[in-house]
Amino acid sequence: MKRKLPFLFLILGYWVFGQECPDLTSPLNGQNNVPVDTAISWEEVVGVTGYIISLGTTPGGGEIVNEQAVGIDTTFLPPLGLPESTQIFVTITLFLFDQPDIVCPSQSFTTAQVTTLPDCSVMTTPLDGQTNVNVGTFIQWSYAPRATGYLITIGTAPGSGDIVDQLDVGNTLTYNPPADFPPSAEIFVLIEPYNEIGRAQNCQEFSFLTGELGQPPGCTRLITPPDGAINVPLTPFLEWEAVPGATGYIVNIGSSPFENDVLDGGIFTETSTFVINFEPNRTYFVEIIPFNDAGEAQGCIQESFSTILGCGPFFDQETGELVDLKPEIDFPDSVGICSGQIPAQITTQDTADGFRWYKIQEDGTEIIISSEPTVNISSTGLYRYEAYNTLIQEDFEIECVAEQVFEVEQSSIATIQRVKITPGEDDFDVSVLVTGEGVYEYSLDENGPYQPRNEFLNLPEGAYVVYVRDINGCGIASRPFNLAFPPGGFPPYFSPNGDGINDFWQYIAPRQGEALPLTVISIFDRFGKLLGQVRPGEQGWDGLYNGNPLPSDGYWYKAETSDNRVFTGYFSLVR
Incomplete structure (x- = not known):
């Protein structure tokens, strides 16, 4: 169940429209034995501009991840994984434009015990094989699943470790050497993740080439839009401060702090550019890194801004309601x-x-x-x-x-093949058999109501008309029929089709008055040929002659009584 916050409440002087706090979808609240490298996902909340996540070992705690903004993504991968055999508390905060944040109640799950070695890492800064790297660069690497720490070895020859030899840097993904690397040199880096089981095996050694000794440029800042801006157009003009000594700028743009899914490492020699394909009502993260022949600027911060509200749904401060600017449509599938x-x-x-x-x-x-x-x-x-x-x-x-999205199907007016009538003790059941390409509904009144079932139950005696309507408007077929119990108890028809209903023809004693004292009923075809005889108390005629089924047709009966009376009549065999 979703936990409903009050529909309208006051926070710091603002009236805030009630929002539903999301449930965790993976792992589930209360789940056990969750892998330490799991990604955390939750339900989408309509009208929310973005989410902020905290992870800790106590309700509301943030010692693992503290108030990390994730835009409108509903999945978060902890950058350093999670501690094993630990109850992890997840706190989701809802971010709204120009409104106080809504902190949702914490949910929790418990991680599994780690029983295998960690995987190896990949060096991400500098890239393996990169050239002209700033001598003052720091080393970054990717998270290794199940790792609780990393050993780093750096040297000027493969496996030498003459700069750093198996230094334990703890559970971090970056290392800033205390001194600059030598210029114009190949640097070799080995990163070995470890946990309580042991050290990752057979990990790759990476390398890069440093540039000539020189002074790299400093960092820059966004001018347009400024950091933290809202209601930015979907095709904004990005401009940043020029940096003395910079020969170019590396620009990364993403819809989350961890993914450059809009622009990944674009190189610019100017200090501005237009960007297309932004989506409304989203937060975007921008990192601009100046560089020159001496290398890239170090420690540049990531900035962010939010695009215009777009189509919504979004919170309307004047009405206190969620507004969706898309048209309302009512179209079938x-x-x-x-x-x-x-x-x-x-x-x-x-x-x-x-x-x-x-x-x-x-x-x-x-x-x-x-x-x-x-x-x-x-x-x-x-x-x-x-x-x-x-x-x-x-x-x-x-x-x-x-x-x-809708499917178009062929349709047509129905053809009524037969109205099947099944008499009961006091009333009738009727089913309507049709053919055609359409989807049909049925009624005993042309003006309805119509029903999808082709059966009408417990109908009294009387004259009726059944109407069969194509739901796609291709027309209405109809057929009249009468419901009446036979006089004297001789049925006007029977249907020996093996469905257990009206499969035998036999005299039916009247509901009122005395039954005829019959001794035998003889059955003939239209040419007077004797087909069979039935007597009171027997099941009745099954429509067979010498074991072969007779066709749908009209047949005659001759009923004789113990007081020498004779009754004759006609009935139908229907298949």
């Missing part, structure tokens, strides 16, 4: 086109600034077939419908799109 009425014209009743209709090909590609509220469809298959509103935010035009 299945549409039928009627045989003989192709192409079929479909018109949306939704209200929006614009519309688009696409045919989805077998290979998954799409072809636009209409940009109007109406579309003509000539074939079955998958389609996609879009309705959109056009908005201007911060002098920037965006589209807010709502969509529905």
Whole structure:
């Protein structure tokens, strides 16, 4: 269950609209034996601008990870893993534009005991084989699953360790040597993760070449947009301070602090650039590293900003409600086109600034077939419908799109094959058998209500009309029928089809009055040929002659009584 915060509450002088705190989805709250290298995921909360996560060994604690912003990502991988056999408390904080943060109740899980050696790490700064590296560089590496610490060996020859030899740097992913590396030299680095089981085996030794001795440039800062800015356009102009002595700038941009999924290591000689493909209502993280022939600037900070709200849903401070600027659509996931009425014209009743209709090909590609509220469809298959509103935010035009994928199926008016009537003691059950390409619903009144079942139970005697309607509007078929108990107890029909209902023809004693004192009933075909005889107390005639089933047709009966009366009549065999 989600834990509901109060619907409307006051924090630091602000009225805040109630938000649902998310449940953990992996690991689950209370789960045991969780791997120490697991990623933590939680439910998405509609209307939230971003999330902040803390990890600790007590409720609300942050000694493992302290208030790390993750944008709108709902998955977080602890950069140093998690301690083994420990109860880990996860605290998610909801970040809202211009509103106080909402700190959700902590949830917890317990990690498993580590029983295997850690994996090896990969050196990430400098890269393996990189040249012209700043002599003042520091060493960074990737997290090794199950590691609780790292030994680092650095030398000017493979395995020499003449700079640092198996130095235990603890559970960290970076090492800053106390002195600069020698210029114009190849430096060899071995990183060996370890845990209580032992040291990782057969790890690769990495190397890089330092540049000539010189002074690397300092760091820079964003000018536009400034660090922490909100409502930034989706195609912003990025500008940063020029740095004396820098010959270029390395620019990294990502939607989380750990992934450069927008721009990864772009090289610029100027101090500005346009960026495209930002998404609304997201936080982006920017790192700009000046460099020159002596190497890259060291210790540059990561800055961030948030884009315009976009289509929402987002919190409206004036109304206290969540607002979604996408149009509301009401379109089915299945549409039928009627045989003989192709192409079929479909018109949306939704209200929006614009519309688009696409045919989805077998290979998954799409072809636009209409940009109007109406579309003509000539074939079955998958389609996609879009309705959109056009908005201007911060002098920037965006589209807010709502969509529905739907399947087009062939449909037709029903053909009523038979109305099957099953008499009971006081009433009748009726089932309607139809054929056709459509999906049908049934009623005993042309104006409805209609039902998906083709059966009507416990109907009294009377005259009826059954109506069969195609749900896709291809038409209504109908057939009249009468329900009446036979006079004298001789049924007007029977259906020996083995379904256990009305499979035998036999005299039925009347519900009121005395039964006929029958002795024998003889059954004939239309030519007068005797087909069989039944007597009171027997099951009845099964529609067989010499063991062979007789066809659907009309048959005659002759019933004789003990007081020498004779009754004759006609009945039908229906299959």
